[in-house]
Structure formats: C-alpha cells, structure tokens
Amino acid sequence: MTADGCQELGRLVLSRTRTPAKNNSMPTKRACDILMLITLCALSGLLVLSIVGAFLGTERAGDMFTSVPLMVFWAILAAVLLAGPITFAPLRRDPGLLAMHAGCVLVLAGALLGTERGQWLRRLLGFHVIRQSYLRIDREGYSDQLYDQNKMPIGRLPVSVKLDALRLDAYPPASPWPMHIVITHMDESGELQRHSQQLTWSLGKWLDVPETDMRLQVTEYQPAKYEVDNALAEPPIIRARIERAGMGKVIQFSGERRQPNTWLSLMSFYDNPTDWMRAGTPELVLQRPEPMPKNYYADLAVRGYDGEPTHQTVSVNNPLRHGCYYLYQTGFSDLNQPELWLQVVGDPGWPVVFTGFVVLFAGIVWWLWIRPILRAISKSQSKAKIDTCTF
Amino acid sequence: MHILTNTQGLLLYIAMAAYAAAAILLLLRRPVGWVAYGLGFAAAAGAFALRWQDSGHIPLKNLYDVMMFTGTVFPPLSVFCRFGLLVRAEALDAIIGIAFLFPVGFMFNPATNPRIPALQSPLFVPHVLVYMLGYAIMAKATVQAVGRLCCRGPAKRTAAFDRGAYRLVAMSFPLLTAGLLLGAWWGKLVWTSYWHWDPKELWSLATWLSLLIYLHCRRSRWAPARLSAGLVIVSMTLIAITLLWANLSTLFSGLHSYGG
Numbered sequence: 001m002t003a004d005g006c007q008e009l010g011r012l013v014l015s016r017t018r019t020p021a022k023n024n025s026m027p028t029k030r031a032c033d034i035l036m037l038i039t040l041c042a043l044s045g046l047l048v049l050s051i052v053g054a055f056l057g058t059e060r061a062g063d064m065f066t067s068v069p070l071m072v073f074w075a076i077l078a079a080v081l082l083a084g085p086i087t088f089a090p091l092r093r094d095p096g097l098l099a100m101h102a103g104c105v106l107v108l109a110g111a112l113l114g115t116e117r118g119q120w121l122r123r124l125l126g127f128h129v130i131r132q133s134y135l136r137i138d139r140e141g142y143s144d145q146l147y148d149q150n151k152m153p154i155g156r157l158p159v160s161v162k163l164d165a166l167r168l169d170a171y172p173p174a175s176p177w178p179m180h181i182v183i184t185h186m187d188e189s190g191e192l193q194r195h196s197q198q199l200t201w202s203l204g205k206w207l208d209v210p211e212t213d214m215r216l217q218v219t220e221y222q223p224a225k226y227e228v229d230n231a232l233a234e235p236p237i238i239r240a241r242i243e244r245a246g247m248g249k250v251i252q253f254s255g256e257r258r259q260p261n262t263w264l265s266l267m268s269f270y271d272n273p274t275d276w277m278r279a280g281t282p283e284l285v286l287q288r289p290e291p292m293p294k295n296y297y298a299d300l301a302v303r304g305y306d307g308e309p310t311h312q313t314v315s316v317n318n319p320l321r322h323g324c325y326y327l328y329q330t331g332f333s334d335l336n337q338p339e340l341w342l343q344v345v346g347d348p349g350w351p352v353v354f355t356g357f358v359v360l361f362a363g364i365v366w367w368l369w370i371r372p373i374l375r376a377i378s379k380s381q382s383k384a385k386i387d388t389c390t391f
Numbered sequence: 392m393h394i395l396t397n398t399q400g401l402l403l404y405i406a407m408a409a410y411a412a413a414a415i416l417l418l419l420r421r422p423v424g425w426v427a428y429g430l431g432f433a434a435a436a437g438a439f440a441l442r443w444q445d446s447g448h449i450p451l452k453n454l455y456d457v458m459m460f461t462g463t464v465f466p467p468l469s470v471f472c473r474f475g476l477l478v479r480a481e482a483l484d485a486i487i488g489i490a491f492l493f494p495v496g497f498m499f500n501p502a503t504n505p506r507i508p509a510l511q512s513p514l515f516v517p518h519v520l521v522y523m524l525g526y527a528i529m530a531k532a533t534v535q536a537v538g539r540l541c542c543r544g545p546a547k548r549t550a551a552f553d554r555g556a557y558r559l560v561a562m563s564f565p566l567l568t569a570g571l572l573l574g575a576w577w578g579k580l581v582w583t584s585y586w587h588w589d590p591k592e593l594w595s596l597a598t599w600l601s602l603l604i605y606l607h608c609r610r611s612r613w614a615p616a617r618l619s620a621g622l623v624i625v626s627m628t629l630i631a632i633t634l635l636w637a638n639l640s641t642l643f644s645g646l647h648s649y650g651g
Contacts, residue, residue: 029612036611040604047600054593054637061588111586171505295508316508317580328583345583353585357572364568368561 032088039084042077066115078108096367103360110352122348129324129346130155137163138339142303146344157344159322164299164311166335170291175223177236177255178287182263183211183280196285212282214244214269224255232257238286244269255286262286296332298340314342324348392497399441403496406435406462410485410492417482428485432466435492439463446503451519452510454638455499461523462491468527476562478555480534487530514577518570522595525566526630529623532559536623539616553616556623557609564602571599594633601626 049070053061064070081101085091091098112118116131133146133154142160145153180196187193197210206217220239227233235255242249247269256262264284270276295316301309302320314320320327320342328343395403409431416424439459442450450456465488469481506515532555539552574592575585586592605622608614 033611033613036607040607040611040614043600043604043607047597047604050593050597050600053588054590054597058587058589061590061593065588292505293508294505295511317512317577319580319583326579326583330583343583347584350579350585354576354579357575361565361568361572364565368565372561 028087035080035083035087039080042073042080045073046077066117071117074108074112078105081105081108094367094371096363096365096371099359099363100367101363103356103358103363106356106359107353108356110349110354110356112349113352114347114349118349125348127324127348129348130344131346133344133346135161135327135342135344136339137161137300137342139163142301157322157325158305160303161320161327161342162301162303162309163340164301166332166337166340167297167299168291168332168335169294169296171294172226173224173289173291175236176221176238177224177289179238180285180287181209181212182283182285185280209242209282212244212266212279214242214266214282216243217241219250232288235262235288236286242266242269251284253284253286255288260288262288293332296329298329298342326350395496395501399438399445399501400496402434402438402441403459403492406431406438407489407492407496409434410465410488414482414485414489417485424482428466428469428481431485431488432463435459435463435488442503448506449516450503451516451523452504452506453499454634455495455501457519457523457634458491458499459495460520461527462488462495464524464527465491468524468531472528472531472559476555476558478531478535478558480531480538480555483534484531487527487534491527509581512577512581514573514580518573518577521566521573522570525563525570526634528559528563528566529627529630532556532563532623533627535559536620536627539620540624549616553619556620560602560605560623560626564606567595567599567602571595591633591637594629594637598626598629598633601629 049065053064056064081104084101085098091101113121113125113127114131122129130146133148134151135143135146135157137143139162142162144157144160146155146157148154179199179201181199182194182196184192184194199207199209199216201207201216201218203218203221206215208215218238218240220237222237224232224236225234235257237252237254239250239252242251249269251264253262253264262285264286266282266284267273267276270279276282297313297315299311299313300320302312302322303309304322312320314327314329316329319329324346326345326347328345329340330343331341394400409427413424413428413431416427439450442456442459446452446456451460465484469484472478472484473481535552535556539549539556542549542552574595578587579585601622605619605626608619608622
C-alpha cells in the first residue's frame with residue numbers, strides 16, 4: 001500500500017470511529033456513565049475473585065467459579081458486554097471495540113456450552129456429548145465403549161478406535177549411570193530385607209561406602225554410547241579402587257546391555273563368605289537409567305460410520321479430534337503394553353471459544369496497535385506536534 | 392546466593408556492570424551511556440546464546456531462562472520506545488534490566504533440564520515470549536505511572552507521563568492477551584481444557600483484568616488520571632506475583648509448577 005493509500009485508509013477509518021461527544025444528549029451520557037460504572041464494578045469483582053481463587057487452589061477455585069452465584073455473575077457480565085455496544089455508540093462504530101466485546105461474549109458462550117452446568121444449552125442446541133470419559137483401546141480389535149473413572153460403561157463414541165503401535169521419543173539417559181550399594185539383612189520374622197543407597201561419587205575422590213567399612217575411589221569412567229535414536233550402543237565401564245581393612249583391590253565392571261541392573265558382589269573383600277553374609281552381603285549395582293520421554297505417540301486406526309479405517313497418530317500435544325470429541329493420550333508406561341486408555345473429552349463449546357479468542361485478539365490489536373498507526377499517518381499530513389514523554 | 396563461574400556467568404556480570412554504568416551516564420545525560428547500554432546488551436545476548444547452546448532449545452523453560460531473556464531485551468526495547476512510542480527514561484530501563492538479571496546471576500539455579508513432553512508444543516515458546524515482552528513493557532509503563540503520581544510539576548509534564556504510561560500499556564496489553572490466549576489454546580491441546588482455574592492462570596487473569604479496568608478508566612469521563620496511574624502500578628504488582636510468587640511458592644502448586 002502506498003503512503004497516500006495509508007493516509008486515505010486512516011482518514012476513512014478515523015472518520016467512522018471518532019467519538020461525536022457533542023452530539024450526546026444528557027440522558028445518553030448518564031446511561032453511559034452508569035454502564036461504565038457497572039462494567040468497572042463487574043471487572044473489579046472478577047479481579048478480586050481471581051485473586052481469591054488463586055489462594056483456594058485449582059479444584060476449589062473451579063467449584064467456586066462454576067457455582068450458581070457465579071453463573072449469575074457471568075450472565076450479568078455477558079449482559080454488560082452486550083449492553084455496551086447497544087448503549088454506547090462509539091462501541092458500535094469502531095470495529096476494534098465491537099470485536100473485543102463480541103469476542104468476550106463468544107468466549108463466555110462457548111465456555112457455558114462446554115461446562116457441566118451448560119447441559120441445558122447443549123440439549124437445546126442438540127449436542128448429545130459425554131463430557132469426560134475414557135476409552136480403552138488395544139491391538140486386537142476396534143473399540144468405541146466409553147467408561148467413567150470407575151471403569152463403568154457410560155456410552156459409546158461415534159467412531160471406533162484400534163491401537164496400531166506405541167512409539168517413544170526419548171532423551172539420551174543422563175551420564176554417568178547411578179551406582180548403588182545394596183545391603184541385605186534378615187529381619188526379626190526371618191525374611192530377607194534388601195535396601196540400597198546411591199553412591200554420589202566423583203572421579204578420583206574417596207568416599208566411604210555407607211553401611212560398610214569400605215571406601216571407594218572411582219578411577220575411570222567410560223560413559224555409555226548411544227545410537228542416533230538413543231538406543232544403547234555400548235554400556236558404560238567403571239574402574240574403581242576399593243579398600244577394606246588395609247586390603248585394596250581394583251575392580252572393573254560394565255553395565256549390562258539387556259538388563260536394567262548390573263550386580264557386582266563384594267565378597268572377595270572379606271576373609272570368608274560367613275563374614276560377607278554377616279556384613280549384609282554388600283553388592284555394588286550399576287543401574288541403567290530409565291529413558292526420559294521427549295514425546296510419546298500412539299498410532300491409531302479410526303473407523304467411522306462408513307467402515308473405512310483411517311490411520312492417525314495422537315501424542316501429548318496432538319489429540320485426535322472427531323466432531324465434538326477430543327481423544328488425549330495422557331499417559332505412557334511401556335511400548336509393549338497390551339492396552340492403552342485414552343482420555344475422551346466432549347466439548348462442543350471449544351470452537352466457539354476459539355473463535356472468541358481470535359475475534360477478541362483481532363479487536364485488541366486493531367484498537368491498540370493498528371488504529372493509532374492509522375491515526376498517526378492521518379495526523380502526519382497535518383503535521384501535528386506530538387509531545388514526547390521525558391523522565 | 393551463588394556466583395556463576397562459567398563464561399555465561401561472566402557475560403551476565405559484564406552485562407549488569409555495563410547496565411549500571413549506562414544508567415549513571417544516561418542520568419547525567421552523557422551520550423556515551425548508549426555505548427555502555429549497547430555493550431550490556433551484547434554481553435547479555437551472548438549469555439543468552441550460550442544458554443541456548445547449553446540447553447539445546449530456546450531457553451524459556453524456567454525462571455532462570457525467562458529472567459535472563461527479559462533482562463536482555465531492555466536495550467532494544469528502550470530504542471523502540473524512544474523512537475516508536477516517544478517514551479524515554481532509558482536510565483531507569485537499564486536499572487530494571489539489572490533487576491531482572493540480578494537473580495539470574497546470583498540466586499536462581501542454572502541447571503538445565505530436558506523439556507517434558509508437554510513443553511515440546513510449538514505454542515510453548517510464543518506463549519512465554521509474548522508474556523515476557525509484555526512484562527518488560529509493563530515495567531517501563533510502571534516507571535511512567537510512578538512518575539505521574541510523584542510529579543508535582545506543570546500539567547503538561549503530568550500529561551506526558553499519562554500519555555507515556557498509556558502508550559506502553561497499549562503496547563503491552565495485546566502481548567499479555569496473546570500470552571493468555573496462546574496458553575489457553577496450548578492447554579486445550581495438552582491438558583484437555585483451555586482453562587483449569589490454576590493459580591498462575593488466575594494471577595494472569597487478574598493482571599489482564601486490572602489492565603482492562605485501566606483501559607476502561609481511560610475511556611470514562613470521570614475516572615481521575617491518578618487512579619489510572621495507580622492501576623498500572625497494581626498491574627505490575629500482580630505481574631510480579633504471577634512471575635515470582637506463583638512460580639516459587641509451594642502455596643500455588645498447579646500446572647505451571649515446572650516453571651519454577
């Protein structure tokens with residue numbers, strides 16, 4: 001757009017949005033003042049409630065904001081938001097102000113449509129959704145049965161879903177692998193009790209091995225090596241010097257490729273097996289750290305009414321959407337787990353809320369960013385002097 | 392309290408020293424203050440880049456990261472506000488920059504942890520980024536509001552403070568709104584709902600509402616200008632609570648607890 005074009009657009013917009021203050025009659029002014037006062041009271045009330053809610057915690061705050069008195073409050077707020085543009089002419093004329101108010105109304109309406117208390121509105125509009133449920137899927141066959149928290153059937157999903165595969169994208173495990181000392185004792189009832197304690201070692205420094213009369217110095221640590229996909233290529237190797245009762249030995253052990261723990265008996269530091277058993281059969285354990293998930297995915301086959309399956313993937317940031325239903329993979333335990341529980345949320349209000357977000361943001365950007373720029377362009381022609389703020 | 396002994400720490404301390412020098416020189420109206428301010432920015436940006444390299448992703452995950460980012464953006468923000476919004480007070484900007492960088496250099500834990508699956512969302516970075524930019528601009532707006540309340544000078548001068556505060560709030564409010572809405576959208580995709588009544592969400596909502604009240608007061612015929620200035624200060628107090636108290640205190644545990 002050329003500079004002249006911008007100036008023309010600026011003049012056009014501002015000529016439509018400038019407040020015709022002198023044309024307002026006294027009763028209209030009074031009505032506007034009263035409405036502004038109600039708006040400020042409503043916003044201040046919501047501000048105070050927000051602060052109170054922050055101290056109450058998530059659950060109690062949720063209960064408070066969806067209680068009957070607060071539903072009345074939300075209705076008043078929506079009425080004020082609608083009354084603003086009706087009573088106050090500049091709100092109707094300016095697209096930014098109108099969009100801000102319309103956006104807020106849409107957010108409130110969408111939120112009502114999605115809440116537990118909005119059941120009457122959903123019925124009125126013909127939405128028959130189950131708000132919160134769970135879907136159990138496996139690799140054997142398609143499933144559409146929805147369950148509540150107690151695993152009782154509560155309805156069916158409009159589509160059926162089958163688990164194809166689970167995938168994990170993990171970070172390379174932290175290095176070095178943790179080393180533990182494990183002591184086994186027999187308790188009063190004659191049962192063996194095993195407990196372990198992690199050794200916080202650093203290269204070259206001596207440390208007393210807890211619950212034993214030994215001390216240990218790690219002299220060399222060759223870290224584990226990983227493939228590009230973070231699969232273990234080579235386990236780590238530890239070389240350490242252990243001293244007990246004036247006797248010192250160098251030990252070396254390396255992590256197991258397939259086992260999560262590698263055990264090393266310290267019996268050779270004792271004169272005989274009986275002494276070793278009396279000391280609690282101390283053993284060193286090198287533990288393979290669990291991979292920390294970067295993201296996890298479930299590949300699903302989804303079959304609709306037409307019977308044709310489509311293949312889709314859900315992950316932590318990417319739920320599966322079908323109509324008003326959103327299917328979330330919220331947990332992960334094992335790639336080979338036979339079944340997976342997906343959290344299913346039925347929310348017909350979300351598209352309305354999202355539209356409200358877009359309209360609200362567009363209105364704010366128009367009012368606070370674009371409009372002043374257009375005004376500045378318009379003023380630049382008349383070379384208006386703008387004071388600078390100094391401190 | 393601790394001292395960072397790596398290159399990143401050294402750059403942070405250089406940035407703070409340069410900001411301090413810039414603040415003094417700019418208060419004395421010496422143009423060389425801008426050189427010190429620029430040097431501080433270069434050092435802070437270098438520390439941020441090193442942090443980015445260490446963590447393997449844009450560092451906006453915890454308080455250490457976001458305070459470093461916010462402390463870094465002040466010099467370019469000062470330039471933008473001076474020439475774009477015609478609002479000055481760069482010396483105080485440099486002091487606010489130090490206030491953001493100080494806990495990074497001496498108090499917060501610099502350990503980097505991998506991002507949990509929920510934080511892999513493409514919405515995470517813009518959500519935090521716009522919030523921190525909004526907070527930085529609000530800190531500048533607060534300076535103007537304090538100036539308005541303390542100023543006993545001619546009406547033209549108080550009006551300039553009023554205008555400065557309004558221009559900065561007008562710049563910050565869309566950013567804070569974007570942060571709130573992006574967070575809600577991200578929440579819908581990750582945590583099944585766009586609103587959880589989480590303590591930090593509620594503190595953010597309170598901040599947004601206080602600025603909304605400010606904007607309404609500016610439009611009303613009867614609200615005094617001093618009330619508007621007071622509302623800017625209240626908003627900044629709520630931002631400080633959202634950023635620090637809601638993150639660090641165990642009183643407000645919730646979905647945002649990872650941010651501490």
